Amino acid sequence: MATLFVDLFGKTLRNPVMNASGTLGYGREIDPLWSVDTLGAYVTKGLSLKPHHGNPPPRVWEEGRGMLNSIGLQNVGLKRFFAEHFPLFRKRNTPIVVNFFGFTDEEYIECAASIEPDPLIVALEINLSCPNVTKGGICMGKEARGVFSIIKRVKETTPIPVIAKLTPEVADIVEIAQAAVSAGADGITLINTMPGAAIDLGTGRMAFRGGLSGPALKPIALKAVADVSRAVPVPVIGAGGIMDHEDAIRFLMAGARAIQVGTATFIDPFAIPKILAGLAAFMDEHGLSRLSALAGATHD
Amino acid sequence: MATLFVDLFGKTLRNPVMNASGTLGYGREIDPLWSVDTLGAYVTKGLSLKPHHGNPPPRVWEEGRGMLNSIGLQNVGLKRFFAEHFPLFRKRNTPIVVNFFGFTDEEYIECAASIEPDPLIVALEINLSCPNVTKGGICMGKEARGVFSIIKRVKETTPIPVIAKLTPEVADIVEIAQAAVSAGADGITLINTMPGAAIDLGTGRMAFRGGLSGPALKPIALKAVADVSRAVPVPVIGAGGIMDHEDAIRFLMAGARAIQVGTATFIDPFAIPKILAGLAAFMDEHGLSRLSALAGATHD
Amino acid sequence: MYDMEGVIRENLLVCQDFYRCKIELARPMGKVIPGQFIMLKIPSAEVFLRRPFSIYDCGKQTVTILYKAVGKGTRALTSAGRKERVMVLGPLGHGFRVHQGYTPVLVAGGIGIAGLHLLWKQVKRKACFFYGCSTEQEVPLLGGIDFNTRGRTATGTRQTCGDLSSEHGQPDTPVIEPRVCTLDGSTGFCGNVVQLLKSSLSLVGEKPYVYACGPQPMFASLKALLAEKEVPCQVLVEERMACGLGLCFGCVKKTLDEAEPYKRACVEGPVFDLWQLSL
Amino acid sequence: MYDMEGVIRENLLVCQDFYRCKIELARPMGKVIPGQFIMLKIPSAEVFLRRPFSIYDCGKQTVTILYKAVGKGTRALTSAGRKERVMVLGPLGHGFRVHQGYTPVLVAGGIGIAGLHLLWKQVKRKACFFYGCSTEQEVPLLGGIDFNTRGRTATGTRQTCGDLSSEHGQPDTPVIEPRVCTLDGSTGFCGNVVQLLKSSLSLVGEKPYVYACGPQPMFASLKALLAEKEVPCQVLVEERMACGLGLCFGCVKKTLDEAEPYKRACVEGPVFDLWQLSL
């Protein structure tokens, strides 16, 4: 029997499959369907220092084989998350990755500072796809210099490993990833949603704007993973349109150490347990005993 | 009966529907199925000063509801195009847009200089998604400054209207479009393919890399069109995943003056004539007499 | 909760654009509270996300929805044949809470009737039913509702609203008074269902409790109508959904809760207290 | 040329992984040259691009393909039922050019037989046929070919290659000599079809002209075999295609033409002169 264990930042995770941030609520919503300890690690909904209301509806839009969302980062804030939602993960002994964001450099630092290290916290995942209000709303993750300085200051603030989660809406994602790593990032998550728009012909209403996720994103994500994992020495976590275990394997082959499943869960709430089962079966079928054997497969 | 006429750079085109560059061969290949004068204008395959061999196969890859291509800009060169292929358009009295590229700034200038003005040439469409060999292979269209200087020099070289065709792999496509316009671009085509990758699980071979086109690209393209058409005073030409007349209308509603159809033709070689028929029927059904009425529809 | 396999057993046109679809499930669904919904995976590769539908009716191992073809997904569903396989997730969400000591007044606009049918079936006491639609062609939507009519027809008779509370009143027997209106006046009262309710509200009884489902603009006029007498009211809202499980925060409705205004229609709803919504 | 609607009339498993699919067209296809192909829109929303298939056979208003299930598209096609609608674009590409004064020698590897069947049917003179496959299970693929056998079975008999040119030879009658090999030796010659050809080439006749279709590595060994005697040879190549019409330049094969090495398999091919390819 193949093992799915994976090492990440000195911790050993049960398996390489996480949810993508913002796609599994606070965890408690899915727990009645399957226990959160099914996950290699639970990635929190994007959290901020203060609670955040998010955008008015409509917030989701189907678009071909994908969807657009403009949730607007609604969340209960870090404090309430740890008070109300973290206990479930403690009870289930499930490692978590704390995804967080801010609208200024300082907010990022304050967030990171406010998170107490805990044996269950694998890493902090910095969502860099946020508008920087001090720079006229330009997205944080678009400039290598800006990314470098946020990560550097966050690293100085916290002893917890730090993952930079990058937006694909950049000219050269490798350059951004390298900036993050040289600032001390311990890992890179690729990719966040791609900004897009849709127009409802029926109503003739103006374009719905939101972040594109799902299969439409997959080729862009796979390229980012393949390019970045060759260019940086830290683990890459892949996300973007992973719908089944074959997609998961593609990302692992492309160079991801672990993967995150988002939109797939909306269509099939059991997508994550199914991916895990499929992954194990694939490994057994191909006589692979460790996940790292997959990554090798593509380097021929 | 609605008219589909559209004004572009002081010329009146029969209709707003063009092919996307590189997706209708040299024109002669489709002409036996439907006359090239069906088009508002024919956009040439990307042409260069000298003939170009292109990449070894495989060059195309199906990817969900889209495809990746790595044709590598194979073309017969500007000279042979005008000698061998242009006469068809002369015979059919069909306006053309000359799409061209280079690997250095100088090559762009030389290309533009070599193209004689002709009543049938509506514009030159500069493909800015090319590697710049003098800058270590970085894509031409990624830096506002680089785009500005190429367009400025091309504009100084030729009296023919110039369209900048932009890559979506940038941090802020509006910024690039504005740079092009301030350098004198007469129009903007949005968007070229998005770089992506795929992995064939069967063979376990390394990622196929290529430009993503087709429906998967549509939300990204629509957003680019909506954003750029509001930000620049010149006409925007929309492309990316237009499969039917409803998609065409979405792009016109989002602010495009004209549209280009690429990948759709591979799946249905009659996609372009069908889109034209559908467009006319839609206008009649909704009592719209001019295309400009569509653009208005979304500004409520 | 399970994601249940289902087989379409019936997918009938009830009247123009409206269909009733009965699905046989591979296992029992569990207890359903009226107002709850399912997330249905429509068997068409063109449709990516699931779609939410109120549970119109349910049996031991069946679930029935009543739906209106409005867009890509619902149109694709109309052409799903018998025996076609689907996936059904449910029952989902918070349904109606029926409070003792009130007269239930059900108010359905158009396809909103799908969300109230089960409540009507389960209310074991005197109650009223107001139904509004566009034209008499849509009146057959009422046809599936069991109005134990005592000499009155369920549809279409042009009648004024009698004194419901006195005329009938056997304990534990629903009062059988569907009132119908059409926007074009082709049958019943001429106007929308809130106008109809207004014209009849004084007759409804002592302590009305309104349960409403319909197009969203209806809720604002309902609020205006009910505000004076502070009539309690629960509404079933519709919002675009991605997951139906509270995972994505895509389906929110704005409430008057200032600390956390946006509540998820799929878990905190789809039934909300009208007086807590920000309309 | 038209994009023709078609209806699947037959979609049969010939042997493991191999299927024959007959499509009735809404209108006649026009003259077909052996080696030409169609672009088939497979009726599955999961399959985006069309897929190219050699015209295995054609009637007035029918076209038949023989295909191997190898990936998403061909696997989806296996489950297309009778009466399913498809779109068929064709006939496409440059087919085989048959030159007078030569003995046609047809060499098919595996599914390559699909590309040579029509040529065999149309060659109205003495000719040879070599067929190689993996195991005897695939020999039924020959079954559709009309070998007017004169006492010999078309398949499976373990036989050495006789002197074809002398044994038969009625003008305008195809010589009926299928030679079979299998990679595992389970029937016929043990080896691949180029090895089989090598073992028999001297017996083929005075002026052989080889027409080949099969897996791409076969062409390199064919080239090595035929080089010495400069035997003329045309090969039908397979390449991923997007449009099939010469529009996308996605399907190129490398040739020895230095000025323009990459030629489109869909218009300049799919049949190329072996001696012009860069393998």
Ligand SMILES: Cc1cc2nc3c(=O)[nH]c(=O)nc-3n(C[C@H](O)[C@H](O)[C@H](O)COP(=O)(O)OP(=O)(O)OC[C@H]3O[C@@H](n4cnc5c(N)ncnc54)[C@H](O)[C@@H]3O)c2cc1C
């Ligand atoms: C809890 C709940 C219960 C519902 N119950 C029923 C029911 O019993 N019967 C029924 O016919 N419909 C019901 N709906 C609405 C139904 O879900 C939508 O009509 C359906 O999702 C539209 O899908 P589509 O692909 O056909 O339309 P789309 O092409 O997605 O959209 C067409 C139009 O419908 C609107 N729309 C899309 N999704 C929704 C949605 N979730 N809610 C409201 N409007 C939407 C769009 O804005 C657009 O104008 C319910 C919705 C919710 C949230």
Ligand SMILES: Cc1cc2nc3c(=O)[nH]c(=O)nc-3n(C[C@H](O)[C@H](O)[C@H](O)COP(=O)(O)OP(=O)(O)OC[C@H]3O[C@@H](n4cnc5c(N)ncnc54)[C@H](O)[C@@H]3O)c2cc1C
């Ligand atoms: C001119 C021509 C004639 C052909 N005639 C036949 C025929 O008569 N019968 C038949 O079974 N097949 C034929 N093929 C091959 C057939 O087109 C492919 O097997 C088919 O497109 C694979 O599609 P898929 O979705 O099943 O595979 P995919 O999932 O796309 O790929 C599966 C595997 O097949 C390979 N492949 C994909 N497309 C092609 C292609 N166009 N050519 C070669 N390999 C490919 C891939 O590299 C991959 O390894 C022909 C190809 C060409 C170009």
Ligand SMILES: Cc1cc2nc3c(=O)[nH]c(=O)nc-3n(C[C@H](O)[C@H](O)[C@H](O)COP(=O)(O)O)c2cc1C
């Ligand atoms: C509804 C929704 C909410 C999301 N919220 C967040 C978030 O709060 N923080 C974040 O970093 N990414 C967020 N994402 C992005 C996902 O984590 C993921 O990167 C992206 O959706 C691509 O993966 P997928 O295609 O599997 O969904 C969200 C995505 C969706 C669809």
Ligand SMILES: Cc1cc2nc3c(=O)[nH]c(=O)nc-3n(C[C@H](O)[C@H](O)[C@H](O)COP(=O)(O)O)c2cc1C
């Ligand atoms: C096979 C292929 C070849 C292309 N060649 C060119 C080219 O030479 N020059 C160019 O500017 N764009 C080229 N493109 C990009 C298209 O013109 C178009 O911008 C893109 O495909 C998006 O449109 P679509 O989704 O309708 O195909 C090519 C696209 C494809 C698919």
Ligand code: FES
């Ligand atoms: S639909 Fe996802 S949270 Fe309600």
Ligand code: FES
């Ligand atoms: S397949 Fe498009 S050119 Fe040959």
